[in-house]
Amino acid sequence: MKIIGILLIIIGAAGIFMGSSMFGDIGIAAIIGATSALLSGIGFLLKTKKVSSK
Secondary structure, three states, X not given: OHHHHHHHHHHXXXXXXXXXXXXXXXXXXXXHHXXXXXXXXXXXXXXXXXHHOO
């Protein structure tokens, strides 16, 4: 799960960067998708820490 979280954070950061260079509605949709990937990656990492600490 830790690898998935790290990959989602990397993809989210790259997606936000690429979405900011796009025009119009497509850029907004790309940024929204990248933000959800970023938040999912953070959630995976936080859950991994809680599960492994038990």
